Amino acid sequence: MVDWFRRTKTGLLSTEKKVIPDGLWIKCPKCSEYLYKRELERNFWICTQCQYHFRISSSNYFTILIDGDYEEFNQKMKSNDPLKFKDSKRYSDRVKEAHAKTGLYDAVVTVEGDIDKHRVVLCVMDFNFVGGSMGSVVGEKISRAIDRAREKKLPLIIVSSSGGARMQEGVLSLMQMAKTSAKLAQFHGEGGFFISILTDPTTGGTTASFAMLGDIIIAEPGALIGFAGERVIKQTIGKDLPEGFQRAEFLLEKGFVDMIIGRSEIKKTIIKLLDFFNDKN
């Protein structure tokens, strides 16, 4: 399910290269234009030439969406490697390296904060941490965020960017799909409002659980969104895939997302939706 790793082999853009590098000038992976980092930052990490939406970290997303400070919860929850999994590397070492690289403890950050006049619970996944994959920690943190939104009667927003479920936790990762979906069913039953935002990439078990269960589903332009990985589909059907397959625009056309909104406009759109739905008081 986690196809972020496979993708590097197929000659497509390597995820490593797509993550924003340091330095003053950054090359756009889509149009190859060199962009000034400060300007890119001001422009919501959208290429000024071709509108390519760079993959950004969770902290960048908080800056884009939340007014001022926010309160992070369950920050230090971390994997205890339940299967004692090892391939070329120990899974526990992989997690440690990801922590050293990102400062995060796992692939989702959950906070409570304000968007305009609305208090919200916001979860942002981070692709830089083991491909944004969902293991027990991601599942548990998102479940607790849903519970918090339900108990405090706050709207819930989840920003997904994930290669799918985390192989190194086996069936326990798979069960996080059921767990988060069950929590959302409970939230839904009590009238909770949930906006799901799909960014590049949202695939596998993440798509096939909470990401597709929003009352409203918003996708970023050009985001890869799907269930099966491109290579697996190609291998199975023995054909090339149509252009734009599994991109946000394709999903809009097929009826699986409500709207595609550029990152510069997304906060405005969310405020409008919150004004419309979150008007209980």
Added chain:
Amino acid sequence: MAKLTLEFEKPILELEQKIDEMRELSRVNGVDLIDEIQKLDEKLNKLVKKTYSNLNRWQRVQLARHPDRPYTLDYLDKMCSEFIEIHGDRHFADDKSIIAGFATIEKHKVVVIGHQKGRNIKENVYRNFGSPHPEGYRKALRAMKLAEKFNKPVISFIDTQGAYPGIGAEERGQAEAIARNLFEMSRLRTPILICVIGEGASGGALGIGVGDRNIVLENTWYSVISPEGCASILYRDAGKANIAAESMKVTAQDLYELGVADELVTEPDGSAHRNPDATAKKLKSAILRNLDELCAIPADELVRLRIEKYSKMGSWDEE
């Protein structure tokens, strides 16, 4: 005659052939070989027991895929006095890789859903090798909604190598269909009993696999990805699936230990494919016992317990 003899089963097959030959010899020539045959029969019993009780994870995966293993419709045939099949998702098509219908098992009227594989090429083309499209999940959901409306328990049989990875499947929302089922199954106001009878690959299995109790047969596997898929990603070599099966801990016993399975049903003489009738009988008695228990729980409580059960799954550390 078995369709497939796995490497570790060969000594059993050889011994069986030897016994058959002796029986034949005894019959044709009128030679009294009763003692010899009896000795070999005892030897065979010991060998069978020894073989199937000492399997590694990869060998169990191979058994889970054995073409002589009973499939969903075989179990229905062996367990139910009645089965009425329904078809179609009312939106696009009828997916033959998932069956749905109404069955009678002893005193219980139940809604049954399950993956269905084929036994030969022709059947497998018809069943798409047990790999569903979105329509399969939506048909299953339609059946489950009927169960809820008419207060009938649901039994779901899990046996798939995964949801189908194809263009049409993606176009018609494979991810949405699975997500919707997880959501709806977690709050369905009627008992859901899951039986893992073969392979449980990823979201394609879980898409009809959320329930109150999870019964697993001994020689089954269930994980987030197939051992081959895991091996081709982590080791860049699908041939290392045996290592991946060990690392991911994919067997029924593992599931039970990880808290994902509630009950492990051992297979008679160690293998369902050699003993389909006895296996069905054992599974049926486990199903009936669980149905009796679940049907006594009020719907509100059932849903509360189900969500609580999934809330506990996983393993993490906190400061």
